[in-house]
Structure formats: C-alpha cells, structure tokens
Amino acid sequence: MKEAYLLMRDAGLKLTPRRQAIIAMFSDSRVQLSPQEVQERLKCQFIRCGLPGVYRNLEALADCGVLFRVVGFGRERSYALCCCSQRDGVHHHHHVICISCGLVGQVESCAYQEGVVIEGFRVVSHVLQLRGICASCSSRETEASG
Amino acid sequence: MKEAYLLMRDAGLKLTPRRQAIIAMFSDSRVQLSPQEVQERLKCQFIRCGLPGVYRNLEALADCGVLFRVVGFGRERSYALCCCSQRDGVHHHHHVICISCGLVGQVESCAYQEGVVIEGFRVVSHVLQLRGICASCSSRETEASG
DNA sequence: TTATAAATGGAAACTATTTCTGTTTATCCT
DNA sequence: AGGATAAACAGAAATAGTTTCCATTTATAA
Numbered sequence: 001m002k003e004a005y006l007l008m009r010d011a012g013l014k015l016t017p018r019r020q021a022i023i024a025m026f027s028d029s030r031v032q033l034s035p036q037e038v039q040e041r042l043k044c045q046f047i048r049c050g051l052p053g054v055y056r057n058l059e060a061l062a063d064c065g066v067l068f069r070v071v072g073f074g075r076e077r078s079y080a081l082c083c084c085s086q087r088d089g090v091h092h093h094h095h096v097i098c099i100s101c102g103l104v105g106q107v108e109s110c111a112y113q114e115g116v117v118i119e120g121f122r123v124v125s126h127v128l129q130l131r132g133i134c135a136s137c138s139s140r141e142t143e144a145s146g
Numbered sequence: 147m148k149e150a151y152l153l154m155r156d157a158g159l160k161l162t163p164r165r166q167a168i169i170a171m172f173s174d175s176r177v178q179l180s181p182q183e184v185q186e187r188l189k190c191q192f193i194r195c196g197l198p199g200v201y202r203n204l205e206a207l208a209d210c211g212v213l214f215r216v217v218g219f220g221r222e223r224s225y226a227l228c229c230c231s232q233r234d235g236v237h238h239h240h241h242v243i244c245i246s247c248g249l250v251g252q253v254e255s256c257a258y259q260e261g262v263v264i265e266g267f268r269v270v271s272h273v274l275q276l277r278g279i280c281a282s283c284s285s286r287e288t289e290a291s292g
Numbered sequence: 293t294t295a296t297a298a299a300t301g302g303a304a305a306c307t308a309t310t311t312c313t314g315t316t317t318a319t320c321c322t
Numbered sequence: 323a324g325g326a327t328a329a330a331c332a333g334a335a336a337t338a339g340t341t342t343c344c345a346t347t348t349a350t351a352a
Contacts, residue, residue, distance in 0.1 A: 009149055009232045010179070012329090013329090014317085014318050014319065014328095014329060014330070015225065015318075015319095015328095016198055016317080016318065016329090016330065016331085017318095018330080018331080019330095035308085035309085036308085047333090048332060048333085049331095049332080050331075050332045050333055051308090051309085051332095051333095052309085052310075052311085052331090052332075052333075053331055053332065053333095055308095055309070055310080056330080056331090060330095061244070061264060069219040071217050071218060071219050071273055072217060072219075073215040073216075073217050073218075075221065077219065077308085077309090085175075089203050095326085096264060096265060096267045096269070098267060099270055105265045105266065105267050106265065107264055107265055108265075109231065109257070109264075110273075111255070111257060112276060115327075118242060118253055118255075118276065118278070119242060119251045119254075120251065120280060120281040121251050121276065121278035121279060121281070122179065122276050122278050122279045122282050122284055123242070123276055123277075123278045124245055124278045124279060125277045125278075126273045126274065126275060126277065127275045128258075128273065128275075128278040129219055129271060129272060129273045130258060130264065130267065130269055130271075130272040130273075131269075131271045131272065132264070132267035132268050132270045132271075133267060133268045133270060133345095134266060134267050135266040135267070137164045140270075149336085156293085158298090159298085159299095159351075160297095160298060160299070160348085160349050160350070162298090162299065162348080162349070164299080164300080165299095166296090181340085182339090183340085185327095194301060194302085195300095195301080196300075196301045196302055196303095197301095197339090197340080198300085198301075198302080198341070198342085199299075199300055199301065199302095199303095201339095201341080202299080202300090202341095203299090206299095223340090257323085262348065
C-alpha cells in the first residue's frame with residue numbers, strides 16, 4: 001500500500017479515497033477484477049460511483065504500475081494487483097494467476113527478452129500470462145483427495 | 147488452402163464462398179485482421195455482407211484451427227492465419243507476428259507446458275504471443291541503413 | 293435431384309467504453 | 323490553517339463492438 005502510494009506519487013497521481021479503496025480491494029482479495037466488478041464493490045463504500053471514473057482509475061493505476069492488465073481475447077477486460085516492487089527500475093516480469101484462489105505470482109524467468117531471435121524473428125515485444133494452481137491450493141487439493 | 151478445407155471438413159463446417167474468400171484474404175496478406183477489416187475487404191467481392199456473419203465465420207474458423215485469435219488487452223479483437231499443420235494431432239505452439247510485414251511464424255519451444263511448476267504454481271494454461279521483425283524485413287532494414 | 297442441416301443478411305437488442313461538462317477535492321505553497 | 327490550482331469526480335449521452343433472432347438461401351450427402 002505504501003509501495004502503491006509511492007508509485008502513484010511518482011506518476012503525479014493523487015491519492016484519493018476512491019483510489020485507496022480500489023487498491024485495498026485488490027490487496028485484500030487478490031483476484032482479477034473487471035471494471036464492472038470494481039464498481040460493484042465500490043458501491044458498498046461510496047453511494048455515488050460512476051463507471052467512467054472506475055475506468056479512468058483502473059487505467060491510471062495500471063499506467064503507473066500498481067495494477068497490471070490481464071490479457072485475453074476480446075471483450076473481457078480485467079486488472080489485478082502487480083505484486084512486484086517496481087520502483088527500483090522497472091524490471092521485466094510476468095504474472096501467474098491461481099485459477100482456484102486468484103493469487104497472483106510473479107514470474108521472473110523469460111526466454112523472450114527483447115532482441116532475442118526466435119524462429120528467425122527478432123523479438124520486439126510479447127505477451128505472456130500464466131494460469132495455474134498455487135502451492136497452497138495444490139496442497140489443499142491433495143489433502144482433500146488423499 | 148487444401149489444409150484449411152480439411153480442417154473445416156473435420157469440424158463439420160461447409161466450404162462456402164464467403165469462407166473461401168476469408169481464408170484467401172488471410173493467406174494473401176498474412177496480417178492480422180479485425181472483424182471490421184474483414185468485412186471491409188469482403189465488400190469488394192460480395193455486395194451484401196453483414197458483420198454478424200463475419201463474426202460467426204471468424205469464430206468458426208478459429209475453432210477449427212484455420213485461424214488463431216490474436217490476444218491483447220480489452221477491445222481490439224483480431225485473427226490471423228495459423229500457419230501450422232494441425233491435422234496430425236494438435237500440438238502445442240505459439241505465434242510470432244512480424245510488426246513490419248505481418249508475417250506469422252510458428253514458435254515451437256515453450257517452457258510453460260501444462261503441469262510444469264513455475265514459482266510454486268502448477269501451470270494449467272497460458273497465453274503467449276510474440277511480436278518481432280522477421281528475417282527478410284530484418285535484412286531489408288540492414289541494407290537500407292548500411 | 294432432393295432432403296437437411298448449416299450458413300446467410302439485416303434489424304434490433306445488448307453490452308462495453310469513451311467523451312463531455314460542470315462540480316468537487318487532494319495537494320502544494322504560503 | 324487557508325487559498326490556488328490542477329486533477330478527479332459523477333452522470334448523461336454518445337459511440338463502438340458484439341450477439342441474438344428469424345426468415346431465407348445454400349452446400350452437402352444420399
């Protein structure tokens with residue numbers, strides 16, 4: 001939360017109650033959320049709360065590195081908390097999302113850094129995102145079935 | 147084209163003039179196209195041509211493996227021709243798209259096969275897509291600048 | 293050639309996202 | 323603490339993207 005505040009300040013973003021609530025929401029539940037879901041949850045705390053503001057805030061928080069944009073095909077747009085300390089120079093990393101509890105992990109290894117040549121193509125950029133089962137959900141599964 | 151026809155037949159899809167035109171379009175230009183762009187290009191050959199039909203066909207062709215869905219964040223939805231022979235058993239692969247000419251290449255190597263454990267997460271699925279400069283565009287660049 | 297299931301166009305419904313405008317508010321400076 | 327200022331805000335309305343529906347047409351296989 002402290003980290004998030006610093007990222008925001010670096011980007012010239014104000015720490016409004018709305019944004020605090022959004023960050024807390026992502027910190028607490030650790031799952032990916034769509035703008036609609038975020039609005040839904042905000043309504044518990046704020047009586048008036050428009051979707052345009054939610055869109056703006058999510059994009060602003062993604063731009064400054066507090067959230068990241070979950071990729072997919074087509075419509076479904078969603079965001080999740082970027083768990084990584086980014087202030088000491090942005091470093092290349094990806095995310096893995098637990099399909100059971102929503103926990104977001106950080107993936108450091110990546111074979112596709114810019115400049116690498118793959119199948120004759122010199123890599124410029126890429127999208128990589130993983131889904132899986134985190135350690136604790138995995139052990140819970142094992143217990144249950146064993 | 148022959149390959150595409152077999153994939154379609156396996157999936158129980160009919161080879162309609164519309165679909166032939168769509169496949170030819172992707173084969174010829176080798177770039178990724180949005181439904182809107184596909185419709186635009188179809189209008190040259192077919193006077194009447196609704197977007198719903200374009201959506202349906204693109205999804206059907208993606209389902210049977212002729213096209214693949216280009217991933218991204220949010221709205222932008224697009225498709226490209228899957229260059230890979232898939233009939234002899236579907237095999238795991240990804241794509242790399244040339245940002246200069248749109249050429250689509252096939253990436254066989256992948257460190258994130260299902261079951262692999264990364265950062266404590268057991269991988270279930272993933273999205274990977276690369277952008278880069280293909281060999282011929284790369285050498286053209288070198289000539290031009292040298 | 294005919295039967296059949298699939299594909300089609302287009303209207304309309306639906307959903308998601310952005311723009312716009314006037315008001316409110318966090319932050320910085322004194 | 324108090325005021326100036328740029329940013330954030332809500333909500334309406336515009337825009338854009340996608341899906342559903344239905345009656346008609348058509349590719350395929352017998």
